[in-house]
Amino acid sequence: MNEIRTIKLYSSLSGKKEVFEPIVPGRIGMYVCGPTVYNDVHLGNCRTFVSFDVIYRYLQHIGYKVRYVRNITDVGHLLDDGEDRMSKGARLDQLEPMEVAQKYTVGFHDMMRIFNTHSPSIEPRATGHIPEQIAMVQDIIDRGYGYIKNGSVYFDVIKFAKENPAVYGKLSGRVIDELLAESRENLKNQDEKNHPADFAIWIKASEEHIMRWKSPWSVGFPGWHLECSAMSTKYLGQTFDIHGGGGDLKFPHHENEVAQNFGACGCQPARYWLHANMLLLNGRKMSKSEGNTISPQELFSGDSSFVSKGYSPMVVKFFMLMAHYRSTLDITDDALLAAEKGFRKLMDTNKLLQGMSIDPRDFDGSESDTDRAILQLIDEAYQGMDDDFNTAMALASLNELGSYVNKLANKQIAAGEVAPWVLERLKTVFHTFISDILGLKDETSGDGDDTVDGLMELILDIRGMARAQKDWTTSDKIRDALAEVGIQVKDGKEGVSWSKQ
RNA sequence: GGUAUCGUGGCCGAGUGGUUAGGCACAGGUCUGCAAAACCUGCUACAGCGGUUCGAAUCCGCUCGAUACCUCCA
Numbered sequence: 001m002n003e004i005r006t007i008k009l010y011s012s013l014s015g016k017k018e019v020f021e022p023i024v025p026g027r028i029g030m031y032v033c034g035p036t037v038y039n040d041v042h043l044g045n046c047r048t049f050v051s052f053d054v055i056y057r058y059l060q061h062i063g064y065k066v067r068y069v070r071n072i073t074d075v076g077h078l079l080d081d082g083e084d085r086m087s088k089g090a091r092l093d094q095l096e097p098m099e100v101a102q103k104y105t106v107g108f109h110d111m112m113r114i115f116n117t118h119s120p121s122i123e124p125r126a127t128g129h130i131p132e133q134i135a136m137v138q139d140i141i142d143r144g145y146g147y148i149k150n151g152s153v154y155f156d157v158i159k160f161a162k163e164n165p166a167v168y169g170k171l172s173g174r175v176i177d178e179l180l181a182e183s184r185e186n187l188k189n190q191d192e193k194n195h196p197a198d199f200a201i202w203i204k205a206s207e208e209h210i211m212r213w214k215s216p217w218s219v220g221f222p223g224w225h226l227e228c229s230a231m232s233t234k235y236l237g238q239t240f241d242i243h244g245g246g247g248d249l250k251f252p253h254h255e256n257e258v259a260q261n262f263g264a265c266g267c268q269p270a271r272y273w274l275h276a277n278m279l280l281l282n283g284r285k286m287s288k289s290e291g292n293t294i295s296p297q298e299l300f301s302g303d304s305s306f307v308s309k310g311y312s313p314m315v316v317k318f319f320m321l322m323a324h325y326r327s328t329l330d331i332t333d334d335a336l337l338a339a340e341k342g343f344r345k346l347m348d349t350n351k352l353l354q355g356m357s358i359d360p361r362d363f364d365g366s367e368s369d370t371d372r373a374i375l376q377l378i379d380e381a382y383q384g385m386d387d388d389f390n391t392a393m394a395l396a397s398l399n400e401l402g403s404y405v406n407k408l409a410n411k412q413i414a415a416g417e418v419a420p421w422v423l424e425r426l427k428t429v430f431h432t433f434i435s436d437i438l439g440l441k442d443e444t445s446g447d448g449d450d451t452v453d454g455l456m457e458l459i460l461d462i463r464g465m466a467r468a469q470k471d472w473t474t475s476d477k478i479r480d481a482l483a484e485v486g487i488q489v490k491d492g493k494e495g496v497s498w499s500k501q
Numbered sequence: 502g503g504u505a506u507c508g509u510g511g512c513c514g515a516g517u518g519g520u521u522a523g524g525c526a527c528a529g530g531u532c533u534g535c536a537a538a539a540c541c542u543g544c545u546a547c548a549g550c551g552g553u554u555c556g557a558a559u560c561c562g563c564u565c566g567a568u569a570c571c572u573c574c575a
Binding site for chain 1: 531
C-alpha cells in the first residue's frame, strides 16, 4: 500500500493552512451543506459543489476512503414572517411540500450530473431525520443551552457564548462583546427569544402550517441549522474530519451548527472547516432583484444578455477550476471565451497524447532533460493539489505538459528523447487528472461514435488523395464544408486529425 | 455602521520576502500549396501613499476601491 500524500488545507476555524491529519488513519468523514430544495439550483451553488466534488475525488485518488455526506434540506428554513420556506413554495405552486422538494431535488441531481460530479456517499434529507433532530434538541436542553417558550425551543447563545468563549464566534470571527452590546438596543422589539442572537431549534407550528411533527414541546418543525448538526453526527460521528459549504453559510449557519453540536456533546463537530467562495457576474454579486444573475441553463444556452453565446457545462466547469475554490470568481463573457479555448486545447492535447506511443527502438536509453522536465511538471501538478486543492496550479502544469505533447507530435522533440515509461506515465497522469480528479470530459469529439469516426476517416482519406494530386479545389472544399458543420481539420506532421468545435 | 476577505500585465487568474505561473487576446517568426492547428519569441504586472528590510508585489500602517457576512442565500 502506498503512503498517502501529505496535504495541506485552509481551515476557516483556525484561519490558516494546516497539515491535514485524519482522525482515523486512511479514512475521512466529510460533510458538505447541500441545497435547500425550494428553488432551481443557483449557479453559485454549482461552483461550491463542483469544488467539493474535486476535493472528494482527490482525497480518494490519493488513497483515502472517504464518506462524503451532503444533505438535502427540505424543511426548517424560515422566512421573515415565520413561514416555512418549503410550505410557502408549496402554497405558491399549489403543490404538496414534498412535491416541491422532489421536483427541485431531481433538478439539482440533474445539474450535478451535467457538471459530471460524483454522488455523495450519503445524501440525507432533513425530513427523514426528525427523530434525530428532536433527540438533539433534548440533549441541548439537558445540557442547559436550550429554553422553551410557548412550545418552541431556542438555543441560548448568550449563555453558551459566556461559558464557551473560545468556541462561539471563532469560525465566523464574531466578537461576543459586540453581540451582547448590540442586543440591548434591540431588546424592545422582542419576540419569544430572550436575546436576538438566540435562534430557534424547534418551532411550534401555527394552525395553517402544513409541515409538522410531534415533539415533547409541541407539534412543530425543527429549526434551520439543526438538520446539519443532527445528520452529520448520525453519519459521521460527533467529531469528524472535514465540514464544507459555501462561504455565506459561515454565519450564522455554521457558527450555530458548531454551537448546537458543542451544546449537545461538548465537542467540536469538525476538525477542518472549508468554505468555497462566491461567484460574481461582471464584478458584482449575482442578485435576482438587481437583474445581475444568470442561471446554469441560460449560461449553457447563451440565452442571456450577459453572454455572447452558450458555453457547454464542461467549459463552465473548467472555467471554475481555473480559479482556486477559496477565491471569488468573476464570470465575464471574455473570461468564458478564454476558458472555452483553453479547455478545447487541453482536450485535444489529451486525445493526441492518448493515441501516442514510442517505439522502444527510437529510444536512446538515456534520461534526458525532457524526461526530467516532464516528471518535474507532473510532480508540480500533484503539489498544486496537495496545497489546499489548488486546481489552478494543477491546470497550469497540465498546460505546460501539453506543450511537450504537441512538440513530440510535431517532431519538434525527437521521439528518442522521451523514455517510453515517461510517456506512459504522462498518459496516465493526464488521463487521471482530467477524468478522475477534475472530472472533466471531452464532450465535443466523436467520442467513440464508430459511424462518425468511420465517415471522417473516409472523408479525410479522399481529401488526402486530392491533396496528393495537388487538387486544392477539392481538398479545400472538403475542409471548408467540414468547418461549416463545426469540424476543424488539422494538418500535422504526422498526418491529419480533426476535432469538433 | 460592525466584521472579514481581496485589489496582479489588454482580459481571466495562480503565486509569493530576492528566480518564467497558466489560459485567452495581441505582435513577429517556424511549419504549411494556402489556411487552420501546433511550436518558438515578444508584451514582464502586482491599487495609491508611507514604513520595516541588504532587498517587498509578497510583512506592517494608512488611504481609496471591491466583494461577502451581520439571523433568506452556495
